[in-house]
Amino acid sequence: MSSYDHRTHAANAGDVWKHFLLMEVADYCLHNCDGLSYAESHVGRPDYALSIPGEWETGLGRCWQHLPDLQKFLFFRILADLNRQGLRLYPGSARLVLEASRIQGQRLSADLWDIDPGVASSWDEAPVASFQEVRFHRGDGFSGVFELLDVSFGGLLLVDPPHLDPASALLAERLLGRAEERGWVALLWEMMGERTSPECNFEAYELEFKGAGLSCGRWAGAVVSLAGADGALRQRLRRRIEMFLKIMRPTGTF
Ligand SMILES: C[S@@+](CC[C@H](N)C(=O)[O-])C[C@H]1O[C@@H](n2cnc3c(N)ncnc32)[C@H](O)[C@@H]1O
Structure with a gap:
């Protein structure tokens, strides 16, 4: 059983970067397909309650003052919509993708893995619309997604293991390579x-937290590697990241 519990880390600076990019990619994929397959190897809970003190205060908490400008991004529109009475609830990665597909009226078929029994029960109550299919699998996400890739073609995959020890880093990179071969982003x-x-071969999008006015304990920043994206998506991401950083640090340099 995993000893990692994402509840204490939800909405921290690392989550902000991961979910900002995930939502930008999901937005692009949902616009460019008729129904999307989504998979996550290490999904965590559908949502998280935010209380004080919490890591979220120097992550999402610092973004909240820029919310009017940040609402040009789907990620922040969803967050604003779920938190009309003040910042209390943070949707996890898969819930964000479900919300994105609901907003765009696009069919979503999701396969989600986690080994934690508490996480498994939290998915019993997840908000799933009639045109969405969600299959939660309790078990190892690496082997689950490898098997899924053997029998399906095309979709969006997030690989988010709790720790990148050498064995999981290798598996994660193999999984990204296999996903790319099978037409997935x-x-x-x-x-x-x-x-x-050894260094990952995929394109990497880095955020140094300080440069965006964020912080997260001993961590200086976060990195998202991307496989299977076409040129248009990569170009769009670069533009959108620049816009995000300008809002977060209007007078600073990056
Ligand atoms: C970083 S959290 C996931 C956060 C989530 N992806 C998000 O962004 O909202 C990592 C999750 O991996 C789960 N986990 C640990 N080992 C696993 C394994 N071998 N297979 C699947 N899930 C695992 C943990 O229970 C934890 O919920």
């Missing part, structure tokens, strides 16, 4: 400096 999230395996 895949993202892998990690804290900057966590990587202990």
Whole structure:
């Protein structure tokens, strides 16, 4: 059983970067397909309650003052919509993708893995619309997604293991490579400096937290690797990241 519990980390600076990019990629994929397959190897809970003190205060909490400007991004529109009475609830990665597909009226078929029994029960109550199919699998997400990729073609995948020890880093990179071969767009999230395996070959999007006015304990930043994206998506991401950073740090340099 995993000893990692994402509840204490939800909405921290690392989550903000991961979910901002995930939502930008999901937005693009949902616009460019008729129904989307979504998979997550390490999904966590559908949502998280935010209380004080919490890591979220120097992550999402610092973004909240820029909310009017940040609402040009789907991620922040969803957050604003779920928190009309004040910032209390943070949707996890899969819930964010479900919300994105609901907003766009696009069919979503999701396969989600986690080994934690508490996480498994939290999915019993998840808000799923009639045109969405969600299958939660309790078990190892690496082997689950490898098997899924053998029998399906095309979709969006998030790989978000709790720790990137050498064995999981290798598996994660293999999974991204396999996903790309099978026509999927895949993202892998990690804290900057966590990587202990040889350098990943995929395009990497880094955020140094300080440069965006955020912080997260001993971590200086976070990195999202992206596989299977076409040129248009990569170009769009670069533009959108620049817009995000301008809002977060209007007078500073990056
Ligand atoms: C970083 S959290 C997931 C956060 C979530 N992806 C998000 O962004 O909202 C990592 C999750 O991996 C789960 N986990 C740990 N080992 C696993 C394994 N071998 N297979 C699947 N899930 C695992 C943990 O229970 C935890 O919920």
